[in-house]
Amino acid sequence: MKSEKISIKGMSCGHCVMAVKRGLSKLPVVVKDVQVGSAEVEYDESKVSRQTIVETIEDSGYSVE
Numbered sequence: 001m002k003s004e005k006i007s008i009k010g011m012s013c014g015h016c017v018m019a020v021k022r023g024l025s026k027l028p029v030v031v032k033d034v035q036v037g038s039a040e041v042e043y044d045e046s047k048v049s050r051q052t053i054v055e056t057i058e059d060s061g062y063s064v065e
Contacts, residue, residue, distance in 0.1 A: 003032070003042045004050070007065040008057055011036045016062065023060040027053065 008020065013036065021034045030042040041053060054064045 001042050002045055005038055005040045007038055008062045009065055010062040019060045020057055023056045
């Protein structure tokens with residue numbers, strides 16, 4: 001399992017946090033923490049790629065630094 005803290009631009013409130021959590025919950029990842037500006041996840045690289053995680057965050061309306 002790989003653990004990573006991802007920096008996210010464009011988040012400003014609790015609604016943003018919920019949008020990112022909702023998107024990530026659809027992936028085979030363990031969402032450890034989501035705050036304004038970052039998400040900490042743990043995932044198995046054989047099941048989901050970092051790129052898929054980044055795309056999911058971007059699909060939620062934010063950009064990854």
